[in-house]
Amino acid sequence: MTINFATPSITNKEINNVTKVLNSGWLTTGSQTKNLESLINQYIGSEFCLCLNSCTSALHLALICAGIKAGDEVITTPFTFVSTINTILYLRAKPVFVDIKPQDFVIDEDKIESKITKKTKAILPVHYAGFSANLDKLSLLCKKYNLTLIEDAAHAFGSKYRNRFIGRSSRFCCFSFYPTKNITTGEGGALVTNDENVYKKALSLSLHGINKGNAWKRYSTTGSWKYDVDKLGFKYNMTDLQATLGIAQLGRINILKRRRDIIYQLYKEGLSEIKGIEILSGNAYSFPFRHLFVIKIKSKKIKRDDFIEIMKKKNIVCSVHFIPVYKFTLYKELLVKNSEFPNCETAYKDCLSLPFNAVMGIKETWQVIKVIKNIFKSKN
Ligand SMILES: Cc1ncc(COP(=O)(O)O)c(C=O)c1O
Incomplete structure (x- = not known):
């Protein structure tokens, strides 16, 4: 039997919710989407939430609402998924990379300040695997240089920075509900903000730039067919089919978190004694909703790529988060020098993510641990 990397946890609750919406006569953005937005605000303690069709859309809208324009510089990490960078490039702005810890x-x-220029307009950290960026220090830098903080929290729904949920007091915080994420809507994401104007603008931009807040109601008795379009927008709205899935997931979030915590603890206990493996430790100010279980291969006897291949032969699917974006052909024109990012290079050389999700059983987790122990035994 294959041990998958990230299977979503779908119960009768999710299936019943989706069936109800399918039978309701209203499939696209509607009451379920608005309901999910309120529930997210309640859970995180945020003021405004806009559910969208992806985190990529949320990042794009956040950058627009932050006023990022062609030629501006946005300081970010190269150790991320391409969405973070592409959304900057959509606006003809320039991503400026800073190494990771x-x-x-x-x-x-601590390496950001030297990269700030007159063109810098924003800092865009990525909360990795549920571990938070140092939000206090980043906020201070933003204040000092009049920059906007935009958080890529694709990995961090339900994680805390110190004692507050990520997104709680953010002006721009973007979540992903992709199927591998902590909770899923199939595909989906959300922009969470404490600024009503940001919410209103992003709402309009998410639906073609239609300037009525309730554009999604235009086919119902409580809405109106009359509307104006006053800006060039996109088609980024979430559907009620997606939202109702998210409502079921959010209702089970404590169970989903607990399961991940159990698997995390098992891995930690099972793997910590293996010489040649280091578990990504995190930082003191994060209270993560664990999204990935990341290890580093620190052995002269086996390389990361070979390790992944052996695991695959044993029907265990691993992954790598991330390939530093400057290695992709598309970004070659940014002329980034690998030597500027020694930590990123080492991370990429050594790291991999083990199967990690809320449906894995204890038996499967032990199976993964056993296979890893055997790999290292046979190499000694
Ligand atoms: C760090 C990071 N940012 C952004 C995204 C984009 O999320 P989505 O697929 O919801 O657009 C991902 C997706 O995996 C991600 O890992």
């Missing part, structure tokens, strides 16, 4: 693979806040 080896303990949490999050942007190194």
Whole structure:
């Protein structure tokens, strides 16, 4: 039997919710989407939440609402998924990379200041695997240089920075509900903000730039067919089918978190004695909703790529988060020098993510641990 990397946890609750919406006569953005937005606000303690069709859309809208324009510079990490960078490039702005820290693979806040220029307009950290960026230090830098903080929290729904949920007091915080994420809506994401104007603008931009807040109601008795379009928008709205899935997931979030915590603890106990493996430790100010279980292969006897291949032959699917974005052909024109990012290079050489999700059983987790122990035994 294959041990998958990230299977979503779907119960009768999710299936019943989706069936109800399918039978309701209203499939796209509607009451379920608005309901999910309120529930997210209640859970995180945030003021405004806009559910969208992806985190990529949330990042794009956040950058627009932050006023990022062609030629502006946005400081970010190269150790991320391409969405973070692409959304900057959509606006013809320039991503400026800063290395990560080896303990949490999050942007190194102490290396940012030297990269700030007159063109810098924003800092865009990525909370990695549930570990938070150092939000206090980043906020101070933003204040000092009049920059906007935009958080890529694709990995961090339900995680805390110190004692507050990520997104709680953010102006721009973007979550992903992709199927591998902590909770899923199939595909989906959300922009969470404490600024009503940001919410209103992003809402309009998410539906073609239609300037009525309730554009999604235009086919119902409580809405109106009359509307105006006053800006060039996109088609980024979430559907009620997606939202109702998210409502079921959010209702089970404590169970989903607990399961991940149990698997995390088992892995930690089972793997910590193996010489040649280091578990990504995180930082003191994060209270993560654990999204990935990341290890580093620190052995002369086996390389990361060979390790992944052996695991695959044993029907265990691993992954790598991330390939530093400057290695992709598309970004070659940014002329980034690998040597500027030693921690990123080492992380990429050594790291991998083990199967980790809320449906894994204890038996499967032990199976993964056993296979890893055997790999290292046979190499000694
Ligand atoms: C760090 C990071 N940012 C952004 C995204 C994009 O999320 P989505 O697929 O919801 O657009 C991902 C997706 O995996 C991600 O890992």
